[in-house]
Amino acid sequence: MSDRSAPGPGGQARGVHPALAAAAWDSRAEALLSEPALGTPGARDVTGGRAAADRTAADRTANDRAAGDRAAGRGERLAGHARAAVTRRGSADPVKALLHRHRELCERAVDPLEIAAGLEAHGVTDRTAARFRHRDVFSLAEELYARVPQGDAATRHGSPPARTRGTAASWSARALLLALLPGAMGLLTVAGLTVTDGPLRTAVGVAGALGLAVALTADAGHATDAGRAAPSTRAWTGCLLIYALVGDGLLDQLLAGGPDGPWPLVVTPLLGLALAAAPAAWCARFFAARARRRLAGSRGLADFAAGARPLLLGTVVLYAAVMTALLALVGTVLDEGPPGGGAVALGVLLFLTRLLTVHGFPGAAVAGLVAACVTQALALASVLAGRLPGWDPLAIPVEAAVVAGGAATVPTLACGAAALALLGYATAVLGRASSHAGATAT
Numbered sequence: 001m002s003d004r005s006a007p008g009p010g011g012q013a014r015g016v017h018p019a020l021a022a023a024a025w026d027s028r029a030e031a032l033l034s035e036p037a038l039g040t041p042g043a044r045d046v047t048g049g050r051a052a053a054d055r056t057a058a059d060r061t062a063n064d065r066a067a068g069d070r071a072a073g074r075g076e077r078l079a080g081h082a083r084a085a086v087t088r089r090g091s092a093d094p095v096k097a098l099l100h101r102h103r104e105l106c107e108r109a110v111d112p113l114e115i116a117a118g119l120e121a122h123g124v125t126d127r128t129a130a131r132f133r134h135r136d137v138f139s140l141a142e143e144l145y146a147r148v149p150q151g152d153a154a155t156r157h158g159s160p161p162a163r164t165r166g167t168a169a170s171w172s173a174r175a176l177l178l179a180l181l182p183g184a185m186g187l188l189t190v191a192g193l194t195v196t197d198g199p200l201r202t203a204v205g206v207a208g209a210l211g212l213a214v215a216l217t218a219d220a221g222h223a224t225d226a227g228r229a230a231p232s233t234r235a236w237t238g239c240l241l242i243y244a245l246v247g248d249g250l251l252d253q254l255l256a257g258g259p260d261g262p263w264p265l266v267v268t269p270l271l272g273l274a275l276a277a278a279p280a281a282w283c284a285r286f287f288a289a290r291a292r293r294r295l296a297g298s299r300g301l302a303d304f305a306a307g308a309r310p311l312l313l314g315t316v317v318l319y320a321a322v323m324t325a326l327l328a329l330v331g332t333v334l335d336e337g338p339p340g341g342g343a344v345a346l347g348v349l350l351f352l353t354r355l356l357t358v359h360g361f362p363g364a365a366v367a368g369l370v371a372a373c374v375t376q377a378l379a380l381a382s383v384l385a386g387r388l389p390g391w392d393p394l395a396i397p398v399e400a401a402v403v404a405g406g407a408a409t410v411p412t413l414a415c416g417a418a419a420l421a422l423l424g425y426a427t428a429v430l431g432r433a434s435s436h437a438g439a440t441a442t
Contacts, residue, residue, distance in 0.1 A: 094132050099144050106148050116141035117295070117433040126302070137433075179281040182215040186274025190267055190334075198262055205245050205265050212274055213238035216350065233357065236369035237350065240415070243376050244269040244346055248407035254383045255402060268336045269343035272327035273350065279322045280351050284358060287315040291436045305431040312355075312430050316348065316423065323347040342411030346372075349419040352426055359435045361425075368422040375414035 099106060105118040116137045126136045134140040171179075189208025196204050217234045249264035294307045327339035327347075349372060353365040379398050386395025401409040429435055 095140070095143055095147070098132065098140075099147055102144070106144050112138065112141040112145040115144050117436060120433045175281070178215075178218055179278045181218070182212055182274045182277035185212045185215045186271040189274075190271050193265065193267060202246065202262055202265065205267075205270075206242055209241040209245050209270060210238045212270065213241055215274075216277060232366050233353070233362065233369065236366060236373050237353075239373045240346055240349075240369065240376075241270060241273070243373075243411060244273075244343060247376060247380075247411060248340075248342070251380060251383070251398075251402065251407045251410060254380065255399060266336065268327060268331045268334055268339055269346065271334070272323070272330040272339060272343060273347050275326050275330065276319075276323040276347060279326075280319055280354060283315050283319040283322075283351070284354055287311060287355065288358075288436065291430075295433055295436055304433050308431045308436075309427050312427060316351065319351050320344065320348055323351075340406070340408035340412065342408045342415060345412050345415035345419055349415045349422065352419060352422040355430065356422065356426055359430055361429055361435075364422065364425050364429075368418040371421070372411075372414045372418040375417070376411060379410045379414070 102115075102118065102122070106115055108114075119137050119141060124137055124140070129135070129137045129140040132140055134143065185208065189205065189212065192204040192208060193201055213234050217237060245265055245267070246263045248266055250259060253259040253263065290311055291308050294311065295304055324339065324344055327343055331337050331339055349368060353369060356362065356365040382394045382398055385391050386393075398410065401413070405412070
C-alpha cells in the first residue's frame with residue numbers, strides 16, 4: 001500500500017492513472033496562482049507546491065475567499081492613495097501649473113518677450129523649458145502668452161504703448177525737454193562764469209555743477225522705477241562734476257603748498273558733458289530698441305546674450321566718440337585746449353550709470369559713482385596728510401602720478417577704473433533678456 005501511494009520522482013504517485021495525476025497538478029497550479037504575491041500584505045509563506053497539493057478542498061476554498069477579500073481591500077487602499085497623490089500634484093498639465101504660478105507676469109505682459117524675460121529672471125532656462133516640452137524659453141513664453149484668459153488679455157492689450165517701454169521710435173515732449181535740459185544748464189553756467197570773478201565765480205561754478213547733476217539724473221531716471229534711487233545718484237554725480245570743475249586746479253595748488261587764492265576752474269568738462277546729454281539719451285534709446293529687436297528674433301537665451309553684448313560695447317564706443325568730439329569742440333571754442341582723459345572717463349562712467357539705472361540696476365550704478373568719488377577724495381586727502389611729520393610717504397603715489405601725466409591723471413584713473421568695472425558688470429547683466437522687460441531707455 002505504502003509503495004503504491006509514494007510519490008515518484010516527477011511528483012506523480014506510482015500506480016496512479018495519468019489522467020488523475022494531471023487533474024491533481026491542475027488543482028495545485030490553480031491554488032498557487034490564486035495566492036497573493038510574495039512580499040505583499042496578507043501573503044502566505046508558501047514553501048513549495050507539494051504542501052499546497054496536500055491541502056483539502058475546503059481549506060483551499062476558505063483561504064481563496066480570504067485572499068480575495070484581502071486583495072479587494074488592498075486595491076481600495078491603493079486607489080485611495082492614487083487619488084490623494086493626484087490631488088497633491090494638482091493638474092497633470094505642467095504648463096498650466098506654470099501659468100498659475102506666474103499668472104501676474106503673464107497678465108501684465110504686452111508680448112511674449114516680456115514673459116520670456118520674466119521667466120529668465122525667475123531662473124527658468126532653456127533646459128528648464130525642455131521639461132515643459134518646449135525647445136527654449138521663448139517658445140514656452142509664447143504658449144503662456146497665448147493661454148492667458150481672454151478677459152485678462154483685453155486688460156493686457158490696454159497697457160501703455162510701446163514708446164513707454166524703451167523704444168527709440170518716438171520721443172515725447174517731456175523726454176525731448178529732459179534730454180536738452182542739461183545742455184541748457186551747461187550754457188547757462190558758462191554764461192554765469194563769464195560775467196563773474198573771484199570767489200563768486202567759484203560759487204557760480206559749483207552751483208552750475210550741482211544743477212547739471214540734477215538735470216542729468218532727471219533725464220536718466222524719469223518714468224522708471226529706478227528713479228527712486230535718484231537722490232543718491234544726484235549727490236555723487238554732483239561731487240564728480242564739481243571735481244571736474246575745480247579738482248585739477250586744487251590738486252596742483254595742494255602739491256605746490258597751497259591753496260593760495262581762488263582755484264582755477266576748468267569749464268570744458270562741464271559744458272562738454274552737458275551738451276553730450278542729448279547724444280547719451282539717443283544712444284540709450286538706440287541700445288534699448290535694438291536689444292528688444294534682437295530679443296524678438298532670438299530663439300534662445302544664449303543666442304540673445306551673444307548678440308546683446310556686442311551691441312552694448314558698440315553703443316558705448318559710439319557715445320564715447322561723440323562725447324570726445326563735443327569735448328574737443330568746446331575746448332577749442334573756450335580756448336582751453338583738448339580734453340583730458342579725466343573728462344572722457346567721467347563721461348563714459350555717467351553713460352554706463354545711465355544705462356544701468358534705466359534697466360533696473362541703480363545700486364551698481366551708485367556703487368561706481370561712489371568708488372570714483374572716494375578715490376578722488378583720497379587723492380586730495382593723501383596730499384594733505386603727507387604734510388604731517390612722518391607721513392610723507394602717503395603723498396608719494398599722487399605726486400608720482402601728477403608728475404607722469406599731470407593733475408588730470410587722478411580723475412582719469414579714478415573714473416576710468418570705475419567705468420571699466422561698470423562696463424564689465426553691464427556686459428553681464430544687460431546681456432540677459434530680463435534686463436529688457438519694461439525698461440525705459442531715455
